[in-house]
Amino acid sequence: MIRKAVYPGSFDPVTNGHLDIVKRAANIFDEVIIAVFFNPNKDPVFTMEERVEMLKVATESLENVYVDSFSGLTTKYVHKVGGGAIVRGLRAVSDFEGEFQMASMNKYLDSDIETVFFMTDTKYAFLSSSVIKEAAYFDGDINELVPDNVYKKLKEKVTP
Amino acid sequence: MIRKAVYPGSFDPVTNGHLDIVKRAANIFDEVIIAVFFNPNKDPVFTMEERVEMLKVATESLENVYVDSFSGLTTKYVHKVGGGAIVRGLRAVSDFEGEFQMASMNKYLDSDIETVFFMTDTKYAFLSSSVIKEAAYFDGDINELVPDNVYKKLKEKVTP
Amino acid sequence: MIRKAVYPGSFDPVTNGHLDIVKRAANIFDEVIIAVFFNPNKDPVFTMEERVEMLKVATESLENVYVDSFSGLTTKYVHKVGGGAIVRGLRAVSDFEGEFQMASMNKYLDSDIETVFFMTDTKYAFLSSSVIKEAAYFDGDINELVPDNVYKKLKEKVTP
Amino acid sequence: MIRKAVYPGSFDPVTNGHLDIVKRAANIFDEVIIAVFFNPNKDPVFTMEERVEMLKVATESLENVYVDSFSGLTTKYVHKVGGGAIVRGLRAVSDFEGEFQMASMNKYLDSDIETVFFMTDTKYAFLSSSVIKEAAYFDGDINELVPDNVYKKLKEKVTP
Amino acid sequence: MIRKAVYPGSFDPVTNGHLDIVKRAANIFDEVIIAVFFNPNKDPVFTMEERVEMLKVATESLENVYVDSFSGLTTKYVHKVGGGAIVRGLRAVSDFEGEFQMASMNKYLDSDIETVFFMTDTKYAFLSSSVIKEAAYFDGDINELVPDNVYKKLKEKVTP
Amino acid sequence: MIRKAVYPGSFDPVTNGHLDIVKRAANIFDEVIIAVFFNPNKDPVFTMEERVEMLKVATESLENVYVDSFSGLTTKYVHKVGGGAIVRGLRAVSDFEGEFQMASMNKYLDSDIETVFFMTDTKYAFLSSSVIKEAAYFDGDINELVPDNVYKKLKEKVTP
Numbered sequence A, B, C, D, E, F: 001m002i003r004k005a006v007y008p009g010s011f012d013p014v015t016n017g018h019l020d021i022v023k024r025a026a027n028i029f030d031e032v033i034i035a036v037f038f039n040p041n042k043d044p045v046f047t048m049e050e051r052v053e054m055l056k057v058a059t060e061s062l063e064n065v066y067v068d069s070f071s072g073l074t075t076k077y078v079h080k081v082g083g084g085a086i087v088r089g090l091r092a093v094s095d096f097e098g099e100f101q102m103a104s105m106n107k108y109l110d111s112d113i114e115t116v117f118f119m120t121d122t123k124y125a126f127l128s129s130s131v132i133k134e135a136a137y138f139d140g141d142i143n144e145l146v147p148d149n150v151y152k153k154l155k156e157k158v159t160p
Helices: A016-026 A048-058 A074-080 A096-109 A129-137 A148-157 B016-026 B048-058 B074-080 B096-109 B129-137 B148-157 C016-026 C048-058 C074-080 C096-109 C129-137 C148-157 D016-026 D048-058 D074-080 D096-109 D129-137 D148-157 E016-026 E048-058 E074-080 E096-109 E129-137 E148-157 F016-026 F048-058 F074-080 F096-109 F129-137 F148-157
Strands: A004-009 A031-037 A065-070 A085-090 A114-119 B004-009 B031-037 B065-070 B085-090 B114-119 C004-009 C031-037 C065-070 C085-090 C114-119 D004-009 D031-037 D065-070 D085-090 D114-119 E004-009 E031-037 E065-070 E085-090 E114-119 F004-009 F031-037 F065-070 F085-090 F114-119
Touching: A004 A016, A004 A074, A016 A031, A016 A085, A016 A114, A031 A048, A031 A074, A048 A065, A048 A148, A074 A085, A074 A096, A085 A096, A096 A114, A096 B114, A096 F129, A114 B096, A129 A148, A129 E096, B004 B016, B004 B074, B016 B031, B016 B085, B016 B114, B031 B048, B031 B074, B048 B065, B048 B148, B074 B085, B074 B096, B085 B096, B096 B114, B096 C129, B129 B148, B129 D096, C004 C016, C004 C074, C016 C031, C016 C085, C016 C114, C031 C048, C031 C074, C048 C065, C048 C148, C074 C085, C074 C096, C085 C096, C096 C114, C096 D129, C096 E114, C114 E096, C129 C148, D004 D016, D004 D074, D016 D031, D016 D085, D016 D114, D031 D048, D031 D074, D048 D065, D048 D148, D074 D085, D074 D096, D085 D096, D096 D114, D096 F114, D114 F096, D129 D148, E004 E016, E004 E074, E016 E031, E016 E085, E016 E114, E031 E048, E031 E074, E048 E065, E048 E148, E074 E085, E074 E096, E085 E096, E096 E114, E129 E148, E129 F096, F004 F016, F004 F074, F016 F031, F016 F085, F016 F114, F031 F048, F031 F074, F048 F065, F048 F148, F074 F085, F074 F096, F085 F096, F096 F114, F129 F148
Parallel strands: A004 A031, A004 A085, A031 A065, A085 A114, B004 B031, B004 B085, B031 B065, B085 B114, C004 C031, C004 C085, C031 C065, C085 C114, D004 D031, D004 D085, D031 D065, D085 D114, E004 E031, E004 E085, E031 E065, E085 E114, F004 F031, F004 F085, F031 F065, F085 F114
Antiparallel strands: A114 B114, C114 E114, D114 F114
């Protein structure tokens, strides 16, 4: 029986769409670890420490949700922390094919680990970290699309 | 915490693709109810009794899996049996949009019930009950695509 | 300059998703004709008269919106009423390919007539007349998904 | 080396989009057999004899193209006539998923038979036999979308 | 009533596919402003001045079409110039999901502004500024895919 | 009659998915040239010489398959070597739209050259050169996804 799941991602920064998925997963699994991926080839806007911290603040009311970071293969990380499932969100638009490719590769790499998909609320169907950063950069009104602490951080960090 | 899930469908008949999803769900939930939907507007090849029986035989080794039938709204049935989640499979091709539409409607009808998607193994990516029935009708070699008991039933029932 | 548009469809029955599109079109065109299509090969739940009447009630507050019915080619009807554009809604899921095929055929049949697409609000992304009828049939709570008059009609007409 | 291919379909009736694919395939294979499928569950507008005859007339200038009919599994028919490939057309819109499902099932049923896809010219991207029949029924101007002989037949057969 | 629309984009450079959309929009709206977006994070082949100039030459025969440039949020620019709609083109392939995401975000940022989609002619279904630049770079024959003035500019600018 | 085909790509590095397509094409055409594309704007992991060499080793048992490299337009290269067709693979996920766009552009640039699509085996549906490189970088077990010689090269080249 799989009771511990990992929700991997860049979370640069976490959005309300991500939190929507976290809450759904936390209703199914005893323990959900949000695992921020360290990608050596990308140049994030927020540091690993900032991303982890923003997630911790945004999820502090969820008792069975933890925040961590990792580098390397997702399947190896999930195995290491004793998890059995990878959680992913699907938005009405644009996610399906990339997610399916990733889930298939992960199943190839470790067939014991299951990928479980939750559907994002349609009101977040268009939301992504990059869309948020672009809107924040140009001073768009995004305060209902990200947690409060992220909103403040974005205002400081992402300005023209 | 959601520990009981319902996997609704027509299962006319159950395929190895369906069973693949059942096994994945049974690793996540304490109890999975496969619920055969009675659709007043469709004319199935197998009767409700046959479909339920084929599923029972095909899943008898899975301890936390039960088979039932229902009519009416899926969300009401899930609520009635005390379930908290609807299980659905996604194939690499062709399922995503219809599944998303159904999951959104179900969320609208009962927001307490979560839809959880599992990805079918790529080797079953092309499999559907109707493709199976068509191949069986023309005497195609499908014995690795359905459980043994279904294979025999198909040979009896679906002949030109 | 194209100032009159036709929004063709079956409207069996009209949903709030359809009305969302009508309102958007009515902000762009001087006159929008909602044209209920008589399809000799389909068996609708509501009669042509009922569908037209439900639309008239639902759109009576929109001054530049009219309701009509037609049979035959959409392009010929649009030409006959002196329109220059066909209005269509696109939902986040499942519409794009069928709509594109229809619009291409219409452009082939009459290149003077433009098809203009509006995007349905994401909250109606899953909505269709058939999903509504199915939910109504099984007594699902759909009163926020259709206009009030349609809700009453559905309760009378579509019962198990 | 595969030198003989089968192009299966309903061809009810053949369109210029189908002929576009036939010509492409006839440049690759020594012999292309257009094989009209007899589907016991469908009610075509044209009889099998009419569909075969229309195809013969429309392809008479293509020396290495033959017309035949069959019932049963496509893979068995291809095997019987000594073919090694199934030819299919892909349109820019709407074909991909159904075609992929069918090709995968055919590969499962007979792994010796290859499915080869050609891309329809974009000017036929919206064309299908059903769209043609609908337009013909309502007297749309479709003479450039089907071969001449089909155009005449359609005018006789499909009238309101 | 919305009578002024903005068609935003990079136009690096404008193609005949873009012009096709401009002409369609100019038949619906009293005034269409083609607005070249200044993206601080991208490195275009043509300067802002060149892109604006190429657009002006290519659209000089269209009386109600104007060319401008902007930076920042599209919705703020549309609001500033007194426009009510954003015009976007949809190609048969590959555009739909990204366009839907952008339109949803824009609707979130300013719900008064409508996005209106036109369908590109199928003969331009494969056309994009980047495909044009790649073909031009390798001396492909693209003179029917871009306006004459752009063709000359491309020959000067994009050579190996 | 087209008897010689070109399979163009980056092959950085070749995967078993690519080889699957090569074998299919080699059953249809008398001669298949795998042509490694030199892209001046990309920074490959393997040099052109390494990519060609890995392909030669991986295909040495296929008598009618040759390996070459080229720069410039694919259609010009195909023409130069006397080929008549471009071979491309389609995976169940994510390829279709980009491939269709490229094939349309190639048809525009040289209408004598046909693009022929083969369907990748579903077991390689998730496979791509970049997914392989990422997994190799993090020491994932990928030896069944690439030819032996490529596996060794990857282990040397791609290490954290």
